[in-house]
Amino acid sequence: MTPRWRWILLAILTVLALGGAGAFAVDAYLGYRERSTGPSQVATAAVLPTGPSVLFRNTAAGEGYGMLASVALGEPAGPRTLTGTACDRVYRTGATVSCLRTVRGISTTFKAVAWDTGGQGTGQESEWALAGIPSRTRVSADGLVATTSFVTGHSYAADGFSTETVIESPDGRDYGNLEKFTMTVGGRELTATDRNVWGVTFANDGDTFYATVASGGSTWLMRGSLSARTLDALAENAECPSLSPDGGEVAYKKRRPGTTPAEWDIAVLDLGGGTERTIELEDGIDDQLEWLDTDTLLYGQPRAGTVGDSDVWSIGTTPGALPELFIEHAWSPSVQR
Amino acid sequence: MYLSLSDWRERRQVRTDAPGTPFRLSPVVVSLGIVSLLTDISSESVAAVLPLYITGALGLSMVAYGFLEGLHQGLSAVVRIAAGYAADRTDRPKPVAFLGYGLSMLARVGLVFAQGFGAISVAVGADRIGKGIRTAPRDAMVQHASQPEHLARSFGVHRMLDTIGATVGPLLAFLILFLVPDGYRAVFIASIAFAVVGLAVLGLLVPNVRLSARPAAGSTDTAGADDAAAPETAGPPGEAVPGQLPLRPGFRTLLTAPMRRLLAVAGLLGLLTVGDGFVYLALMEHGHLDPLWFPLLFVGTNAVFLLLAVPLGRAADRTSRAAVFVLGHLALAAAYACAAAGGTLAAILGCLVLLGVFYAATDGVLAALAGERSPRGAQSTGISAAQTVVAVARLAASTAFGVLWVLFGAVPTMVGAAVVLALAVPVALWLVAGPGRPAPTGTASRPEDGEPAGADAPSGAAR
Numbered sequence: 001m002t003p004r005w006r007w008i009l010l011a012i013l014t015v016l017a018l019g020g021a022g023a024f025a026v027d028a029y030l031g032y033r034e035r036s037t038g039p040s041q042v043a044t045a046a047v048l049p050t051g052p053s054v055l056f057r058n059t060a061a062g063e064g065y066g067m068l069a070s071v072a073l074g075e076p077a078g079p080r081t082l083t084g085t086a087c088d089r090v091y092r093t094g095a096t097v098s099c100l101r102t103v104r105g106i107s108t109t110f111k112a113v114a115w116d117t118g119g120q121g122t123g124q125e126s127e128w129a130l131a132g133i134p135s136r137t138r139v140s141a142d143g144l145v146a147t148t149s150f151v152t153g154h155s156y157a158a159d160g161f162s163t164e165t166v167i168e169s170p171d172g173r174d175y176g177n178l179e180k181f182t183m184t185v186g187g188r189e190l191t192a193t194d195r196n197v198w199g200v201t202f203a204n205d206g207d208t209f210y211a212t213v214a215s216g217g218s219t220w221l222m223r224g225s226l227s228a229r230t231l232d233a234l235a236e237n238a239e240c241p242s243l244s245p246d247g248g249e250v251a252y253k254k255r256r257p258g259t260t261p262a263e264w265d266i267a268v269l270d271l272g273g274g275t276e277r278t279i280e281l282e283d284g285i286d287d288q289l290e291w292l293d294t295d296t297l298l299y300g301q302p303r304a305g306t307v308g309d310s311d312v313w314s315i316g317t318t319p320g321a322l323p324e325l326f327i328e329h330a331w332s333p334s335v336q337r
Numbered sequence: 338m339y340l341s342l343s344d345w346r347e348r349r350q351v352r353t354d355a356p357g358t359p360f361r362l363s364p365v366v367v368s369l370g371i372v373s374l375l376t377d378i379s380s381e382s383v384a385a386v387l388p389l390y391i392t393g394a395l396g397l398s399m400v401a402y403g404f405l406e407g408l409h410q411g412l413s414a415v416v417r418i419a420a421g422y423a424a425d426r427t428d429r430p431k432p433v434a435f436l437g438y439g440l441s442m443l444a445r446v447g448l449v450f451a452q453g454f455g456a457i458s459v460a461v462g463a464d465r466i467g468k469g470i471r472t473a474p475r476d477a478m479v480q481h482a483s484q485p486e487h488l489a490r491s492f493g494v495h496r497m498l499d500t501i502g503a504t505v506g507p508l509l510a511f512l513i514l515f516l517v518p519d520g521y522r523a524v525f526i527a528s529i530a531f532a533v534v535g536l537a538v539l540g541l542l543v544p545n546v547r548l549s550a551r552p553a554a555g556s557t558d559t560a561g562a563d564d565a566a567a568p569e570t571a572g573p574p575g576e577a578v579p580g581q582l583p584l585r586p587g588f589r590t591l592l593t594a595p596m597r598r599l600l601a602v603a604g605l606l607g608l609l610t611v612g613d614g615f616v617y618l619a620l621m622e623h624g625h626l627d628p629l630w631f632p633l634l635f636v637g638t639n640a641v642f643l644l645l646a647v648p649l650g651r652a653a654d655r656t657s658r659a660a661v662f663v664l665g666h667l668a669l670a671a672a673y674a675c676a677a678a679g680g681t682l683a684a685i686l687g688c689l690v691l692l693g694v695f696y697a698a699t700d701g702v703l704a705a706l707a708g709e710r711s712p713r714g715a716q717s718t719g720i721s722a723a724q725t726v727v728a729v730a731r732l733a734a735s736t737a738f739g740v741l742w743v744l745f746g747a748v749p750t751m752v753g754a755a756v757v758l759a760l761a762v763p764v765a766l767w768l769v770a771g772p773g774r775p776a777p778t779g780t781a782s783r784p785e786d787g788e789p790a791g792a793d794a795p796s797g798a799a800r
Contacts, residue, residue: 021530302396
């Protein structure tokens with residue numbers, strides 16, 4: 001091949017490759033415009049449901065994608081109310097709503113927004129920056145907000161990630177990063193440097209909470225005290241705990257031994273008796289559990305074949321229970337009883 | 338250190354008096370730089386959005402993602418040395434580099450279709466392996482195409498282009514996501530397109546040279562490194578007589594005295610290099626620094642790096658590459674001190690400038706040093722060995738630093754690291770030049786073994 005032909009071939013390849021990618025991007029842009037302004041693929045309602053409801057992130061294509069939505073608790077498959085508030089993760093306890101979101105831009109950032117729904121309409125809103133990608137948020141009965149974000153490496157060479165879990169409140173109470181709490185496993189203090197904390201769930205007494213602590217490839221379910229700034233291990237191999245409405249049980253993800261990449265089942269620990277039961281799942285679970293009622297759990301599952309869409313499933317808490325579709329095109333459920 | 342510095346200054350005096358070969362930028366270096374630029378746009382655009390894609394779009398947790406990262410790191414280091422060795426053994430670096438770039442491109446095609454976590458891990462792993470394969474053969478080609486007396490400057494040009502790509506990649510990705518919020522697939526397709534063009538530039542414009550072949554006119558004897566090693570070993574294995582095939586490279590060929598000392602110094606300094614992440618974290622310890630700063634810090638560091646890569650490479654050629662490489666770590670020590678000083682705007686700007694200086698003074702210069710100190714026919718192996726030593730040492734440093742961070746807190750640890758690194762620099766200077774070296778007896782003498790011909794001796798033209 002002569003040098004001249006090499007240059008011609010390179011020019012042709014460049015035009016084809018970059019032109020093709022450009023065309024794809026324009027198509028994706030037009031498709032997005034159509035999807036985000038077109039009618040939603042699910043039935044919607046204009047009025048917020050009164051009474052018990054489930055709050056979630058709407059992942060149905062069309063208008064309202066990625067927005068905060070809600071359905072009546074008694075009619076999860078019924079029409080949903082869409083709001084104009086974008087949330088990656090959402091939770092509500094009482095009147096306080098916490099919403100974690102991605103702020104897109106040339107420098108993509110993340111923030112937490114919390115507000116008080118006090119009666120009707122939007123109340124006081126406060127917001128603060130998150131250190132990384134939103135992962136989970138929970139709200140305590142007295143208005144404390146727990147946020148977990150994934151902080152990924154910024155340097156070209158640095159890899160891996162760590163979690164940053166912070167408990168604070170719009171009214172100024174601030175317990176800081178939970179990694180700084182004193183942790184014990186079997187009575188011995190855990191001083192490892194690679195400690196990561198995530199998956200906070202609050203009890204109703206204003207002090208107790210449960211969380212996952214990871215270090216050196218192990219994970220523990222730990223019981224924490226806000227006033228004493230401590231975390232003590234209750235069980236090993238437990239992630240993303242969720243305390244039952246009556247405070248008697250904790251449900252969490254349990255990693256199947258020897259799975260790489262990791263696969264998880266659901267486990268429920270009876271806090272009174274200390275017994276654990278496992279609910280094995282055919283498809284596994286990689287989301288956080290939320291209690292629908294004292295006998296039923298909710299969790300999200302990505303929809304096979306569709307990037308960016310997911311469904312919320314429900315499952316009983318006895319071994320052998322099978323998951324059932326609860327809300328289609330939804331993510332991050334939060335139950336308001 | 339005072340002695341070394343004055344010694345260095347003196348030698349520079351001598352050298353600037355001697356007329357050198359004028360710098361002529363090789364088109365091969367530019368082509369390889371453009372290949373790296375396009376490939377970095379491709380890889381960095383994906384790397385920037387991958388965590389978001391995995392958690393936000395696919396709805397997977399990051400926990401498992403982090404679990405596999407260590408595995409990829411180890412894999413990349415092993416593959417890197419093997420690929421450098423393969424390039425030397427076959428004497429043809431281009432096919433090996435092509436394989437590496439090609440594998441990374443295929444990995445990105447796989448990413449478009451990967452949905453489960455396992456598939457994504459495989460795609461990310463394949464990309465890492467591709468990066469491990471391509472780096473050393475590519476640097477050997479840069480070295481082969483460069484004039485020995487302007488080696489670090491040529492590497493500077495290459496690293497400048499490379500860094501432009503690494504800066505543009507994330508910006509392009511976030512621009513696409515800004516316009517199309519769920520446009521991850523558009524980012525991946527754009528990434529593939531840039532990888533394809535990069536591969537095409539490599540395949541069509543870069544000649545398939547033999548490493549043993551004499552470089553084109555305009556450059557002088559590259560066998561200088563062998564001459565330098567000659568007194569140390571009886572008949573060094575890599576010794577090349579012009580026109581004769583080189584002996585098979587082996588890892589033993591690396592154990593010439595200058596190379597041993599370089600690996601020791603690179604390892605020593607690598608053990609005191611704790612990574613940008615900690616510098617940024619230390620800045621944040623001083624208060625609620627808006628996370629908005631982090632991507633900007635990264636861009637700012639890269640901007641300084643790409644602006645200074647060529648001037649510092651040039652300075653290294655004129656003075657001493659080993660000295661510039663080692664003294665570059667003073668900028669890193671200063672960056673630690675800066676990070677410990679506080680989260681003011683001045684400290685933040687100081688940090689990013691100093692980190693940029695550090696990269697510009699060390700990244701390409703290390704490749705140039707390793708290349709010039711490797712016996713002919715073993716340059717790819719030599720370069721990959723030096724880069725692997727640095728990578729492994731930095732990994733160990735970050736782990737150890739994490740322990741100290743928790744034990745003593747951010748500021749004392751950062752100050753401690755700065756002090757230890759500043760103290761290590763004179764030791765490294767002494768070590769890299771070679772303990773007990775004979776004093777130079779004049780410009781006509783053979784170069785001291787710590788500074789082979791390419792680095793310090795007046796060029797052949799001047800003789």
